[in-house]
Amino acid sequence: MNYQVLARKWRPHNFTEVVGQEHVVKSLMNALQHDRLHHAYLFTGTRGVGKTTIARILAKAINCENLQDFNPCGECSVCHALDEGRFLDLIEVDAASRTKVEDTRDLLDNAQYAPNHGKYKVYLIDEVHMLSGHSFNALLKTLEEPPAHVKFLLATTDPHKIPVTVLSRCLQFNLKRLLPAQIATQMAFILQHEQLEFEEPALKLLARAADGSMRDGLSLLDQAIVFGNGKVTSDAVSNMLGTVAQQPVEDILTALAAGDASTMLDKINEIANLTPDFADVLQQMLQVFHRIALVQQIPSAIAQDFDAEMIATLAAKLLPEDVQLYYQIGLLGQKDLALAPDPRIGFEMVMLRMLTFRPAANRSNSIKPAPSQHAIPQAHAIQQKSVQPIAASEPVAAVSPIVPVAHHQSPDIRPVQTDRLQSTSNDWASIIAAMGITARTLELANNCALESIDDNTCTLILDPAYMRTTRSEEALKRALEAYQGKPLKLIFKANKPTVDTPAVQLVKQREDRQQAAVDAIASDENIQTLKEHFDARVMPGSIEPV
Ligand SMILES: Nc1ncnc2c1ncn2[C@@H]1O[C@H](COP(=O)(O)OP(=O)(O)OP(=O)(O)O)[C@@H](O)[C@H]1O
Ligand SMILES: [Mg+2]
Ligand SMILES: [Zn+2]
Structure with missing residues (x-):
């Protein structure tokens, strides 16, 4: 017996069997229910998402003698004939192989004759964008005034190549890529x-x-x-x-989040034993980073994905700005991979670069400045903000090796970053960061202190002076639920928090940073030199931490 490929064997026979594309299926079934069928439909979408399949089901439904809940019955002679590809009133044309105008004319000339067997003659023109200009014109004529017994079903991967005159006469459905x-x-x-x-x-x-x-x-x-x-x-x-399963990718990222270089290299070694395509592994990493970033902003963004849980776990372990940086390093690292002595070395270097340049690492590890040997900066450069403080605790003149981290520059209130290596999952600031909330919701969260959180309940202490809104309370509850992955009771206790809320910490941290910047400028050797030799002055109020 011939082996029939799965895609053909398992082509859906009715609307219910179609996976996804609910928006299209529902509209078509509604049209069938109310007998409001359009005379021409256009199905668009990438390859293999169900265009031809849905068009055929519709052709069947239009002619089926015994519709079952607006689905073709699969039993009547029409359904049988159609499933076996011998229904005379379904004229299937593959435009890719019949592009000439004579072909289209021949075809459409027959449109005026009544159907043989069914109620309607159905023209299913696949890859319709391949028709020549003349063929489109021939088609257009019939589309303008189609006989009542004719329906057109057009399908294409490339709607941009279809003349607007044709588009405007069709009801267009765009099929989605499947998840x-x-x-x-x-x-x-x-x-x-x-x-x-x-x-x-x-x-x-x-x-x-x-x-x-x-x-x-x-x-x-x-x-x-x-x-x-x-x-x-x-x-x-x-x-x-030639790809690796998601597990090793997840393991590597977990090690990265923990700053654990040795586990990370072990995992890469494990992968290497499977002789994978490292470029593909890096691609996977990038996809994961992208989805982590999504979840951190919109917790429900990937709720439907099968690995949503893993992504959420990683999202809770990584800071949004780290994720952006890792993504950037990975993205650029793709170029390196081809140039590296071998792909594994290239990959390892990319991963190590992520580990080395973590903003958190910069804060706690010492990437100290070389003993002050800077060239004397231009005087005007000093009046502008030439100093790059990195964090309150560090010498402000230290030059960070990485630039694209924007978190110190944003004026809006953000969750205060605690040292991730020490933070536990109970740490309110890191929960806030992981939830990826914004605006009023973030503000509300930042003004709370965490009293307790467990599987069922989260209790927050909220400064009574803070004006809260029901909307932001609900948004915070939803974000917490997404973070926990289950429903949760959120209780607010109006009390003066005994520990610093993230908002208070932020203010303190800002003040510290400001003071550190001022101190750093005051004690900077170059600035001393400028003052002495050029009678330079630092303009009051011009010092800002970057
Ligand atoms: N939405 C879907 N639900 C279930 N199976 C599907 C779906 N889409 C595609 N398939 C499977 O893929 C096969 C090909 O689908 P179909 O011919 O409808 O794709 P298409 O969108 O017309 O693609 P192309 O652009 O390549 O013509 C079907 O036989 C079926 O097995
Ligand atoms: Mg098709
Ligand atoms: Zn039927």
Whole structure:
């Protein structure tokens, strides 16, 4: 017996079987219900997301003799004929192979004749963007005044190449890329029915590689089944794709968050044994950083993803500004990878760079300035803010090796950063940072002190002087729930907090930084020299920590 590829074998036969694309399916079923079908539909979207599939289901539904809840019944002669590809009133054209105007004319000439069997003649023109200009014109004529018994279903990956005159006569539906979770779930469903063994992480790898396309996902699954001799295991799939599973990536990032170089290098070593494509591992890292950054701003952003929990855990361990920096280092590191003596060295250097240049590391480790041998700065440069204080506790004249960290510059209130290496998960400031809240919600959180937090309840002490709003209270509750991953009771106690709230800490820290900047300027040798030799003065009020 011939092996039928999974994508064909498992093409959905009715609307219910379609994965995702709810917006499209729902509108079509509504139109069927109210008998409000348009005469021309255009389905757009990338490859393998269900354009042809949905168009065929619609063609079936339009003609089915016995619609079941606005789904084709799958039983009647129309449904059977259509499923077997021998329904005379469905005229499927692959525009990619029939681009000439004569072809289109021939085809459309027949439109005027009544359908053979069904209620409607359905023209399904796939890859419609491939039609030539003349063919479009021929099509346009029929689209303008279609016979009542004709429906057009057009599909394309490239709607930009379709003339607006055609676009404006169609009802357009844009199909979405499928989420990795949707693809993995469909794979699991298919494998169960095919009675094949599989490991969940393997499906996640495949689903990620499918890059939004169900067809690509199922083709990869076909390959994996052959590769693994009927079994879909993580090792085999990693091998086949040349990628590594998410676990090692997660381990590396956890070690990075903990500043633990030796574990990080151990994990890289483990990966290296799988002979992976390090460029791909780095890509995975970048994708993870991107999603961590999303979660830190909008906790619900990736709630649907299958690895949402892992991302949330990492998001809680990393500061948003670190994530930005790591992303940048990783992004630029991609270029290095090709130039490095071998990809593993390149990858290791990129990861070590992240570890070395962590802003937190700069604060606690000493990247001290060379004994003051600076060239004498230009006088005007001093009047402008040429001094770069890094943190209150450090010599202000220290020059940070990294620049793109913006957290000292922003005037708005941010969670105070505590030294991450010492902070526990109970640390309110780090919880605030991990929640990625903003505006009023952040302000509210910053004005609270944490009394207690456990699985069910979080109790905050809030300065009675602070004007709170129900909206920000609710937003904070939601953010806390997203952070905890479960519903939570949030209690506010109106009391003068006995410990400094992040807002108070921030003010103190600012004052300290300001004082440190002023002191640093006063004691800077170069400035002394300028004062002595050029009678320079520091303009009052011009010193600002950067
Ligand atoms: N939304 C979906 N739900 C379930 N299966 C899907 C979905 N989209 C695609 N598939 C699977 O992928 C196969 C190909 O889908 P389809 O032909 O509809 O893609 P397409 O969007 O028309 O792609 P192309 O642009 O390459 O023509 C189907 O046979 C089916 O197995
Ligand atoms: Mg198609
Ligand atoms: Zn039917």
